[in-house]
Amino acid sequence: MSATDTLVSFRKVQKSYDGETLIVRDLNLDIRKGEFLTLLGPSGSGKTTSLMMLAGFETPTAGEIWLGDKRLDRVPPHKRDIGMVFQNYALFPHMTVAENVAFPLKVRGMGRGEISSKVKQALAMVQLDKFGGRYPGQMSGGQQQRVALARALVFQPQLVLMDEPLGALDKQLREHMQMEIKHIHAQLGVTVVYVTHDQSEALTMSDRVAVFHQGEIQQIDHPRALYEQPNNTFVANFIGENNRLAGTLHSQDGDTCAVRLPHGEMLHALAVKVGGAGSAVSLSIRPERVRLNRASEGCANRLTGRVEEFIYLGDHVRIRLEVAGARHFVVKQPIADLDRELKVNDVIPLGWDIEHARALDPAEAH
Amino acid sequence: MTTLAAKPPLLSKDGLPLKRQLARAERASKLKALALILPLVLFLAAVFVLPLIGLLGKSVDNPEVVRFMPRTVTALQGWDGRGLPAEAAYAAVAHDLAAAREAQTLGDLGKRLNMEVPGYRSLLGKTARRLPLEPAPAAFKTALTELDERWGDPVYWQAIRRNTEATTPFYLLAALDRHVDEQGEITRVDPGQAVYVDVFARTFWMSAVITVLCLLIAYPLAYLMASLPARRANLLMICVLLPFWTSVLVRVAAWIVLLQSGGLINGALQWLGLIDAPLQLVFNRLGVYIAMVHILLPFMILPIYSVMKGISPSYLRAAISLGSHPFAAFWRVYFPQTLAGIGAGGLLVFILCIGYYITPALLGSPNDQMVSYFVAFYTNSTVNWGMATALGGLLLIATLLLYIVYGWLVGAKSLKLG
Missing domain, CATH: 2.40.50.100 (RNA polymerase II/Efflux pump adaptor protein, barrel-sandwich hybrid domain)
Incomplete structure (x- = not known):
C-alpha cells in the first residue's frame, strides 16, 4: 500500500474525559481511500469516541489526526467535509425529506436548479423519489435511515461516517439495509467508516474491520482473516x-x-x-x-x-x-x-x- | 365470496353489530373514568364556572330603573325621545320616586342614573324630599319643573329611557371608552374621560415587554439546563423553582427593599462610585418590569426546557457535520424545534401578565396600573359591579382569543410536523 492510498490517519491518538481513565488508549489507524472500514467492539471500547474525534465533535487529548498532509484535528467540524449518519437518523423534523437532503447543499450556497437535481438524484439512489414532500415523522425507520444516507452522501463528501446506523431497525430490515449500504458504497466508491457492535454486520459489509477493546485496536484485517486467523483470545471470542x-x-x-x-x-x-x-x-x-x-x-x-x-x-x-x-x-x-x-x-x-x-x-x- | 360493493357491517358472535357491541363493552370503563373526575367537575362547576357566568352577567345587568321606576318605564313606552315626555310620565316619576324613598332604594337608583348624567343623584334627592306632592297638583309637569328646572331638560328623560331594558351595553361600552349618546348612536366619550382604552393598551404593552424580557432571559438558561448532565441540571432546576416556594407578596416587598432610593442596589452603586444620586428604580415602570420578570420567569423557563429536553443533540451535530456553521445550525435546525415551547411559555407569561394586580399596585406609579387594578378599584372602592365585571370580561375575552390563536398556530404547526 502506498502512502497516497491513505485518506486519514490517526497517530498515537488518546482520549480521556475525566483525566483519570483513557477511553482511547493509543490509536494508530490508517483509513484507505474508498474502503469500507468498520470499527467493531463492545460498548465502551472507544470505537464511537474515535468516530466522534474523526467527525470533530470530540477533540483528541493527545496525538494527531491527519487528512493527507493536513492536520484534521485542527479543522472545525463544519469544515471537515465529512458526511455523517446517526443511529437515531437525526433528520430535521421541521423540514421535508427534500429539504433535509437539500440542507448540506443550501449551506454550501449552491444554486436552486442544481440543488433540486442533486436532491432528486440522491433520493432516487435510495429509492425514495416519491417521498420528497413528506416529513420524516411520516416515514418508517428504514425509510428515515435511507433519507439520512442520502443526506450524508448528497454533497459528495470525501468520507462518510456511520454511527450504528441500523441499530434501531428490526433484524430483517437491518439485513436488507446492510446490503443496500454496501451496494451504494460499491457504486459511489466513497470512503466509509462504520461503527457497530454487531460482528455479523461488520463481517457482511466491510472491506476491513478494526476490532476495538479497552481503547485499543486489537486487530485490523479483512473479515475472513479476522474470523479465521484471530490474533488474540479477545478477537477469537468476539468474532463468531x-x-x-x-x-x-x-x-x-x-x-x-x-x-x-x-x-x-x-x-x-x-x-x-x-x-x-x-x-x-x-x-x-x-x-x-x-x-x-x-x-x-x-x-x-x-x-x-x-x-x-x-x-x-x-x-x-x-x-x-x-x-x-x-x-x-x-x-x-x-x-x-x-x-x-x-x-x-x-x-x-x-x-x-x-x-x-x-x-x-x-x-x-x- | 362477498361482492366488493356495500360491505355489510361486521357482526359480533351474538349477531349484534360489532360497533354497538364495542360501545357496550367500553361503556363500563368510560363510566368509571367519568366517576373518577366527577368530584373535580362538580367542584369546578360550583366554585368557578357558575360564579364566573353569574359575574359576567353583571356586566350587562341593568336592574335599577326597571325595578325601582316601573310606572315611569311604562309611561315612557310611547315617547320617541324627542322633546319632553307627556304628563303621564311626570306623574309616574312623582309616584315612583315617592315609593323609592319609602323603600330606601333611591340611593341605588341615583348612583346608576348619575353614571348617565352627572348631577342626577342630587336631582332625585331634591325631588324625592318634596314628595309626595300634597295636594296632588293639576299638572305634574308644571309642578316638577317648578321644583327643579332640570325636569324640563330632555337629557334627564333620555337617561331614564335608555335604561328601560333589564340589560345594557353601558358598562361594556364604558370599558372601551364608548357610550350611547342622545341620538342613540355609539360614540367615543370626551377625550378627558377616556381612560380604559389607554389602560388596555398599557396592559398589553407592558405584558408584551415582560414576555419578551422573560423569553430573552429564559431561553439561554433553558438551553444550558437541557445540555447539562442530569445532576447539575436538577440543581439549576431547584434554583429556578425556588421562587415558587415564596409568596408573591414577600417577593414584591423584598424588591421594594432592594430597589428603593436608600436600598441595597442604589447603596452599592453609590458606594462603588458609579452614580452620584440614587436611581429611581421602584414605584415606576422599571420597578414593575423588574419584579414581574422575576416572578414570571419560571413560567417561561419550564415549557421551553421541557421542549428542549426532547430535542436530541444529534440534530445539531448532524447539521454541523453537513457543513453548517454552529450558529447557523442552531438557528435553522434547533431554534425552529423549540418554537412550540416558546409559544407555550410566551402565552403563559402573557396571560398571567395581563391579569396581574399586586405587583403593579405595589411597585408601580399610578401610570403603571393595569386593567386588574381598575377591576379591584370598582369592586372594593366604588362597588360598581357593572364596570368591574365589564373590564374583567373584556380581559377574559382577550385571553380566550389569544388562546384560540395560539391553539390554531400550534395545531397547524403540529399537523405539519405530522
Missing part, C-alpha cells in the same frame, strides 16, 4: 463462536507448538500468541472445524467427548459436549452430516487439524 481449551505451553517448534491440557492430553496448534514453555495458553477452535467419529480419524489432534445436548437450528445442529473437562465445547454439524444414532451421553472421538487450532494468550477472567 469459539471453543476455548486452557492449557500450558509444552514446547514450540517454529509456527506450531505443543500444549498440555490439565488432564495430561497433548495437543498441537499454531503458535500465534504464546509466551515461553510453561506459560498459560488458550487454545481456540472454531465449532465448524471439529470433526466427529470416523471423520476425525485423520486429524492431528484427537480427543474424546461426551455428548451433553443437541440444539436444532434447521440447517445445522449444534452439539454441546464435555471435552477434556470443558463443558461448553460446541460442535457445529451440517444437518446432512449428522449421525442420527448419536444420543446424549454417548462418548465419541473427535479431532481437528493443527491449522484450525490457534494457541493464544490466556483468556481473561470475565
Whole structure:
C-alpha cells in the first residue's frame, strides 16, 4: 500500500474525559481511500469516541489526526467535509425529506436548479423519489435511515461516517439495509467508516474491520482473516463462536507448538500468541472445524467427548459436549452430516487439524 | 365470496353489530373514568364556572330603573325621545320616586342614573324630599319643573329611557371608552374621560415587554439546563423553582427593599462610585418590569426546557457535520424545534401578565396600573359591579382569543410536523 492510498490517519491518538481513565488508549489507524472500514467492539471500547474525534465533535487529548498532509484535528467540524449518519437518523423534523437532503447543499450556497437535481438524484439512489414532500415523522425507520444516507452522501463528501446506523431497525430490515449500504458504497466508491457492535454486520459489509477493546485496536484485517486467523483470545471470542481449551505451553517448534491440557492430553496448534514453555495458553477452535467419529480419524489432534445436548437450528445442529473437562465445547454439524444414532451421553472421538487450532494468550477472567 | 360493493357491517358472535357491541363493552370503563373526575367537575362547576357566568352577567345587568321606576318605564313606552315626555310620565316619576324613598332604594337608583348624567343623584334627592306632592297638583309637569328646572331638560328623560331594558351595553361600552349618546348612536366619550382604552393598551404593552424580557432571559438558561448532565441540571432546576416556594407578596416587598432610593442596589452603586444620586428604580415602570420578570420567569423557563429536553443533540451535530456553521445550525435546525415551547411559555407569561394586580399596585406609579387594578378599584372602592365585571370580561375575552390563536398556530404547526 502506498502512502497516497491513505485518506486519514490517526497517530498515537488518546482520549480521556475525566483525566483519570483513557477511553482511547493509543490509536494508530490508517483509513484507505474508498474502503469500507468498520470499527467493531463492545460498548465502551472507544470505537464511537474515535468516530466522534474523526467527525470533530470530540477533540483528541493527545496525538494527531491527519487528512493527507493536513492536520484534521485542527479543522472545525463544519469544515471537515465529512458526511455523517446517526443511529437515531437525526433528520430535521421541521423540514421535508427534500429539504433535509437539500440542507448540506443550501449551506454550501449552491444554486436552486442544481440543488433540486442533486436532491432528486440522491433520493432516487435510495429509492425514495416519491417521498420528497413528506416529513420524516411520516416515514418508517428504514425509510428515515435511507433519507439520512442520502443526506450524508448528497454533497459528495470525501468520507462518510456511520454511527450504528441500523441499530434501531428490526433484524430483517437491518439485513436488507446492510446490503443496500454496501451496494451504494460499491457504486459511489466513497470512503466509509462504520461503527457497530454487531460482528455479523461488520463481517457482511466491510472491506476491513478494526476490532476495538479497552481503547485499543486489537486487530485490523479483512473479515475472513479476522474470523479465521484471530490474533488474540479477545478477537477469537468476539468474532463468531469459539471453543476455548486452557492449557500450558509444552514446547514450540517454529509456527506450531505443543500444549498440555490439565488432564495430561497433548495437543498441537499454531503458535500465534504464546509466551515461553510453561506459560498459560488458550487454545481456540472454531465449532465448524471439529470433526466427529470416523471423520476425525485423520486429524492431528484427537480427543474424546461426551455428548451433553443437541440444539436444532434447521440447517445445522449444534452439539454441546464435555471435552477434556470443558463443558461448553460446541460442535457445529451440517444437518446432512449428522449421525442420527448419536444420543446424549454417548462418548465419541473427535479431532481437528493443527491449522484450525490457534494457541493464544490466556483468556481473561470475565 | 362477498361482492366488493356495500360491505355489510361486521357482526359480533351474538349477531349484534360489532360497533354497538364495542360501545357496550367500553361503556363500563368510560363510566368509571367519568366517576373518577366527577368530584373535580362538580367542584369546578360550583366554585368557578357558575360564579364566573353569574359575574359576567353583571356586566350587562341593568336592574335599577326597571325595578325601582316601573310606572315611569311604562309611561315612557310611547315617547320617541324627542322633546319632553307627556304628563303621564311626570306623574309616574312623582309616584315612583315617592315609593323609592319609602323603600330606601333611591340611593341605588341615583348612583346608576348619575353614571348617565352627572348631577342626577342630587336631582332625585331634591325631588324625592318634596314628595309626595300634597295636594296632588293639576299638572305634574308644571309642578316638577317648578321644583327643579332640570325636569324640563330632555337629557334627564333620555337617561331614564335608555335604561328601560333589564340589560345594557353601558358598562361594556364604558370599558372601551364608548357610550350611547342622545341620538342613540355609539360614540367615543370626551377625550378627558377616556381612560380604559389607554389602560388596555398599557396592559398589553407592558405584558408584551415582560414576555419578551422573560423569553430573552429564559431561553439561554433553558438551553444550558437541557445540555447539562442530569445532576447539575436538577440543581439549576431547584434554583429556578425556588421562587415558587415564596409568596408573591414577600417577593414584591423584598424588591421594594432592594430597589428603593436608600436600598441595597442604589447603596452599592453609590458606594462603588458609579452614580452620584440614587436611581429611581421602584414605584415606576422599571420597578414593575423588574419584579414581574422575576416572578414570571419560571413560567417561561419550564415549557421551553421541557421542549428542549426532547430535542436530541444529534440534530445539531448532524447539521454541523453537513457543513453548517454552529450558529447557523442552531438557528435553522434547533431554534425552529423549540418554537412550540416558546409559544407555550410566551402565552403563559402573557396571560398571567395581563391579569396581574399586586405587583403593579405595589411597585408601580399610578401610570403603571393595569386593567386588574381598575377591576379591584370598582369592586372594593366604588362597588360598581357593572364596570368591574365589564373590564374583567373584556380581559377574559382577550385571553380566550389569544388562546384560540395560539391553539390554531400550534395545531397547524403540529399537523405539519405530522
